[in-house]
Amino acid sequence: MSILSLTAVVLGASLLAGFLGALTGLGGGVVIVPFLTLALGVDIRYAVGASLVSVIATSSGAASAYVKEGFSNIRVGMFLEIGTTLGAITGAVIAAFVSPPVIAVVFGIVLIANVFISFASSPDQASRLAGTSDRLAARLHMDGEYPSLRGIVQYHVRRVPAGLGLMSVAGILSGLLGIGSGALKVIAMDRVMRIPFKVSTATSNFMIGVTAASSAGIYLHRGYIDPGLTMPVMLGVLAGSLIGTQVLFRTPTRRLRWLFNAVVFALGVEMIFNGLTGRI
Amino acid sequence: MGSREESELEPRSGWTDDQVDRVIGNLLRFGLLISAAVVAVGAAIFLIRHGGETASYDIFLGAPRTYREIRGILAETARFHGRGFIMAGLILLVATPVVRVAFSVLAFLKRRDHTFVAITVFVLGVLLFSIFWLGLR
Helix, strand or coil, X not given: CEHHHHHHHHHHHHHHHHHHHXXXXXXXXXXXXXXXXXXXXXXXXXXXXXXXXXXHHHHHHHHHHHHHHCCCCHHHHHHHHHHHHHHHHHHHHHHCCCCHHHHHHHHHHHHHHHHHHHHCCCCCHHHHHCCCCCHHHHHCCCCEEEEECCEEEEECCCCHHHHHHXXXXXXXXXXXXXXXXXXXHHHHHHHHCCCCHHHHHHHHHHHHHHHHHHHHHHHHHHCCCCHHHHHHHHHHHHHHHHHHHHHCCCCXXXXXXXXXXXXXXXXXXXXXXXXXXXXX | CCXXXXXXXXXXXXXXXXXXXXXXXXXXXXXXXXXXXXXXXXXXXXXXXXXXXXXXXXXXXXXXXXXXXXXXXXXXXXXXXXXHHHHHHHHHHHHHHHHHHHHHHHHHHXXXXXXXHHHHHHHHHHHHHHHHHHHCC
16 A cells, blocks of 8 residues: 555544544544554554554643643642553553563453443442542542532542552553543543543543653654554544544434444454454 | 642642643653654655665664664754654653653642652653663664
C-alpha cells in the first residue's frame, strides 16, 4: 500500500475510533490497536506506540473541557498519579521483555474485561453519599464538591489505599498496551473510592495524559513511535473524540453502546486467538 | 478541585481554584492546538514528498534512529523534513501534561500546601526521570 492510501485508511479508522471512544467513554486506543494489527497487519509495537500518543491528545482535549466545569478533583488525581506513573514506567519496561503474541493476548483479555465492566451497575447515590471519608482522604483534604442540576453536591472519598493499588495496575496496563486505562481508572474512583461518577470520569480524563506521558519517552527511545503511522492515528483519534464529545449529550447511546461492546468483544476474541496461534 | 473552603479562608495566600482551573484548561488547550498544528504541517510536507512510496509496518524495525532523540528530531525539523515536524509536534504533545504537573506544583506552593507540593514534585520527578533518563538519553 502507498503511504498516501495507508494514511487515508488509518485516518478514517482513527476518526471513527476516537468518535466511538468518546461516546462510550472507553477511549480510542482500545479500538485502534486491534484495527491496525488485525486489519492492516501492523506490528503491535508500532500500533501500541501510535495509540499511546493519541491517548495523550484525547486526554488533553477532554480534560481542558472538564477542568473548566469544575468536575475533576485535582487532589485525588495528583495523589493517585503516584501509582499510575510508577505503574506506567513498569509496564513500558516490561513491554520490552514480553513477546508480541503475549501482548496481544493480554490486550484481548483487557478488551473483553472492558465489555463486562461496562454492563455492571454503578453504586447508587444513597449508599455513595452516606458514611465518612477514610483517614488518609481526610488528612489529604480530598473531599470535594461539584455542580449539579440540584445545586452543589458534596462528597467524601473512601478507601484511598485500595484505589491507589488499582491505579498502579491501570498504570502497568497503560504502559504495556499503550492505552489510557480509562475504564479501570473510573472503576477505582467510582466503585472503590465511591467518588461520584461524573467526578471520576473527569478526574480519570485528566490523569490519562500524565500516565501516558510517563511511558512515552521509553516508547520513543525504543522506536515504537513511528512518525508516518502515528501522525494519522493522533490527528484522527483527536478529531473523532472532539466530535464525539460534542454530540455526547444529544445522542441516545444505549443501542450504540451495545453495538460498540459487541465489536470490542469480537476484537478481544480475535486478539487472543491470533496471539495464541502466533499470527501477531 | 478538592477543597474550596481552604482557598476562601486565605484568599491572599494564593490563587483561587477558579483561576487555577482556568489556567490549566487554557494550558491544555493551547498545548494541544500547537502540537496538532505542527503535526499537520509535518503531515503535509511528508505526504507531498513521500506519499507515493510504499508503506510497510508489518515487520518491526523501530522508527529511524534520528527520530528517537530530541537532537535528531530538531535537526530534521530545521531541515524542513516532514517527519521531523511530526515528531516535534508529538514531543510538544507529550510535554503538555508535564507542564501541567509543573504548574500544579506552583499552585500548591502558592497555597503553602506542603503535603501536595511534595506529592506533585514526586510525580513531576517520576515523569522527568522516565522521559529524560529512561527515554531520551
